[in-house]
Amino acid sequence: MAAAAAPVWSVDPRTGKRRAQVAEEATTDAVDAAVRAAHTARGALADRPPRAALLRRAADLLDAAGEEIVAAADAETALGSARLTGELARTTYQLRSFAAIVDEGGFLDVRIDRPDPGLTPPRPDLRRYKIPLGAVAVYAASNFPLAFSVPGGDTASALAAGCPVVVKAHPDHPATSELCAELLRRAATETGLPADVVGLVHGFRAGLDLVRHPLVAAAGFTGSVRGGRALYDAAAARPHPIPFHGEMGSLNPVVVTEAAAAERAERIGAGLAGSMTLGTGQFCVKPGLVLTPEGEAGDRLLASLTAATEATAATEAGVLLDHRMRDAFLDGVRSRAQLPGVQAPLAPGDGDGEHTVSAGFLTVPAARLAAGGPHDLLLEECFGPVTVVARYADDTEIGAVLARLPGNLTATLQLGDAESAGTDAAGRGARLLAEVTPLAGRVVVNGWPTGVAVAPAQHHGGPYPATTSTATSVGGTAIERWLRPVAYQDTPPALLPPELRDGNPLGLPCRIDGRPEGA
Known part of the structure; x- marks a missing residue:
C-alpha cells in the first residue's frame, strides 16, 4: 500500500503558525x-x-x-x-x-x-x-x-x-x-x-x-x-x-567614489538604506557589498546610512518570508560579525526575539577582503536586511576587491559629477565602468539596483553564480x-511552414538575403 501524500500547509510568517492545508x-x-x-x-x-x-x-x-x-x-x-x-x-x-x-x-x-x-x-x-x-x-x-x-x-x-x-x-x-x-x-x-x-x-x-x-x-x-x-x-x-x-545568488556590489561621497554623502547613505532594506532585504538585487572611501566623507555616508536604516526599522516590522530564512539570516550575520576587523555600527538583530529581524550593516577594511581567507564569507550573499560596507584607502584596494568577486546580477557605481561627465582628469568613471562590467548583467550608475524594469532592453542575469546561463x-x-533555431534547406515551397514561405503571408519581420523586410 502506497504511503499517503504529505500535506502542503499555508503558514503565516508573522506567527509561524499553520493557516490551512491547501x-x-x-x-x-x-x-x-x-x-x-x-x-x-x-x-x-x-x-x-x-x-x-x-x-x-x-x-x-x-x-x-x-x-x-x-x-x-x-x-x-x-x-x-x-x-x-x-x-x-x-x-x-x-x-x-x-x-x-x-x-x-x-x-x-x-x-x-x-x-x-x-x-x-x-x-x-x-x-x-x-x-x-x-x-x-x-x-x-x-x-x-x-x-x-x-x-x-x-x-x-x-x-x-x-x-x-x-x-x-x-x-x-x-x-x-x-x-x-x-x-x-x-x-x-x-x-x-x-x-x-x-x-x-x-x-x-x-x-x-x-x-x-x-x-x-x-x-x-x-x-x-x-x-x-x-x-x-x-x-x-x-x-x-x-x-x-x-x-x-548575487552580492550586487556598489562602488562609491571619493568624489561622489564628498558631493552627496547624505543622499547616498539614505539611498543605500532604502535599497538594502526594501522588502526586508529580500530582493535578489539587494546591494550586499558597498565599497566606500575612508575619511570624513565616508564617515558622513555611514552616519546617514545609520539614521535612515534606524528610521526604517522604527516604522516597519522586519518579517522574513519564513522562520527558516530568519534563522539563516541571524546565523549569517553572527558568523560575519565575528570575523577579525569586522565591526557593527548598526548591528542587525533578531527583532522581537521570535518572529522579526532588525536591519543593520557591518563594516570592514577593504584590505581584509582583498586578502581572502575567512573574510571570503563577506563576499557571499546574506539574504535579509544587511549589507557589508568595505572602506578603502585608494583605487588599488577597490580593484583588488572587485577582482575577487564572483558573478552578479548587478553592479552599481556612485560617481562624482566630473566622473559621470567624463571630464575628471583621472578618467575614473570610465575606468570603474570597465572594471565592473565583467562582473554583472546590469550596471547601474548613480542609482540603486532594486527595481527591475520590465522593458525590451532589460537584462536580468549575470555571470555564474548569479545565473547558470x-x-x-x-x-x-x-x-x-x-526556443531553438531550425533551418530548412532546399525544401519544396508547399512543405515549408507558413512563417518561411515566399511573400511573407503572415506579415512577419524577417531578413531576406541579409536585409530586413516585412512588418
Missing part, C-alpha cells in the same frame, strides 16, 4: 501525469493568436481577482499589500507585454537566404526560424510570489514561446500558487486551449522528479545557489541534458530561452 505534495506518478498532460497540450500552442489571447485573458483574470490574490499572498509572505499590489501590476504587465511580442512575431527571427550558385561554395536555399522546445519546468521564487512564481516571467515567456509549463510551487506561498494556477488554467479554457498548458505541483521531491522527467525540455529557476545548483546538476546529468536557466529572466528577450 494541497498535497505531488508523488512521482502525479508529476509524471502533469508533465505528460502538458506535453500532450503543446500542439494547442502551435499558433500564435491563441497564445496571445491566453496571455491577455490571464492578465485580465488576475487583475479582476487582485484583492483576493494580494490578501492571500500577504498572509503567506508578510510582504504587505502595497508591495504586492505593485507586484501584481508588474505581473499582469509582463503577461500583456509578451502577448504583444507574440503578435509582432519578431522573436521567431525569420531569415531567408535565396540560392546563389555563383558563390564559392554555392549557396542553397536556406530558411531559418525558431520553434518552441516543448514542456518547460518552472521553479517559483520565494521572494516574488507573483512576478517570479506561478504567473510570473518564466511562465509568461514560455507560454509566449509556445511551450506549456509545469510549475513547482514554492512552499512559502502554496495557497497563492493554487489560486493563480487556477486562474491561468481558466484563462486557457476560456480562450479555447487545454487547461493543461499550465500545471502545478508541490513538494521537494516533485522538484527533482520534474527536472529529471524525459518529457521536460527546459527549466527556469529562481532561488538559492544551493537549490539551483542541485537542479542544474540534475538537468545536466540526464541521459538527454536540457537547458537550465537558473537565477541564483547568459539569458535574461526579465524583458522581451526572456522568450529566447524556450
Whole structure:
C-alpha cells in the first residue's frame, strides 16, 4: 500500500503558525501525469493568436481577482499589500507585454537566404526560424510570489514561446500558487486551449522528479545557489541534458567614489538604506557589498546610512518570508560579525526575539577582503536586511576587491559629477565602468539596483553564480530561452511552414538575403 501524500500547509510568517492545508505534495506518478498532460497540450500552442489571447485573458483574470490574490499572498509572505499590489501590476504587465511580442512575431527571427550558385561554395536555399522546445519546468521564487512564481516571467515567456509549463510551487506561498494556477488554467479554457498548458505541483521531491522527467525540455529557476545548483546538476546529468536557466545568488556590489561621497554623502547613505532594506532585504538585487572611501566623507555616508536604516526599522516590522530564512539570516550575520576587523555600527538583530529581524550593516577594511581567507564569507550573499560596507584607502584596494568577486546580477557605481561627465582628469568613471562590467548583467550608475524594469532592453542575469546561463529572466528577450533555431534547406515551397514561405503571408519581420523586410 502506497504511503499517503504529505500535506502542503499555508503558514503565516508573522506567527509561524499553520493557516490551512491547501494541497498535497505531488508523488512521482502525479508529476509524471502533469508533465505528460502538458506535453500532450503543446500542439494547442502551435499558433500564435491563441497564445496571445491566453496571455491577455490571464492578465485580465488576475487583475479582476487582485484583492483576493494580494490578501492571500500577504498572509503567506508578510510582504504587505502595497508591495504586492505593485507586484501584481508588474505581473499582469509582463503577461500583456509578451502577448504583444507574440503578435509582432519578431522573436521567431525569420531569415531567408535565396540560392546563389555563383558563390564559392554555392549557396542553397536556406530558411531559418525558431520553434518552441516543448514542456518547460518552472521553479517559483520565494521572494516574488507573483512576478517570479506561478504567473510570473518564466511562465509568461514560455507560454509566449509556445511551450506549456509545469510549475513547482514554492512552499512559502502554496495557497497563492493554487489560486493563480487556477486562474491561468481558466484563462486557457476560456480562450479555447487545454487547461493543461499550465500545471502545478508541490513538494521537494516533485522538484527533482520534474527536472529529471524525459518529457521536460527546459527549466527556469529562481532561488538559492544551493537549490539551483542541485537542479542544474540534475538537468545536466540526464541521459538527454536540457537547458537550465537558473537565477541564483548575487552580492550586487556598489562602488562609491571619493568624489561622489564628498558631493552627496547624505543622499547616498539614505539611498543605500532604502535599497538594502526594501522588502526586508529580500530582493535578489539587494546591494550586499558597498565599497566606500575612508575619511570624513565616508564617515558622513555611514552616519546617514545609520539614521535612515534606524528610521526604517522604527516604522516597519522586519518579517522574513519564513522562520527558516530568519534563522539563516541571524546565523549569517553572527558568523560575519565575528570575523577579525569586522565591526557593527548598526548591528542587525533578531527583532522581537521570535518572529522579526532588525536591519543593520557591518563594516570592514577593504584590505581584509582583498586578502581572502575567512573574510571570503563577506563576499557571499546574506539574504535579509544587511549589507557589508568595505572602506578603502585608494583605487588599488577597490580593484583588488572587485577582482575577487564572483558573478552578479548587478553592479552599481556612485560617481562624482566630473566622473559621470567624463571630464575628471583621472578618467575614473570610465575606468570603474570597465572594471565592473565583467562582473554583472546590469550596471547601474548613480542609482540603486532594486527595481527591475520590465522593458525590451532589460537584462536580468549575470555571470555564474548569479545565473547558470547568459539569458535574461526579465524583458522581451526572456522568450529566447524556450526556443531553438531550425533551418530548412532546399525544401519544396508547399512543405515549408507558413512563417518561411515566399511573400511573407503572415506579415512577419524577417531578413531576406541579409536585409530586413516585412512588418
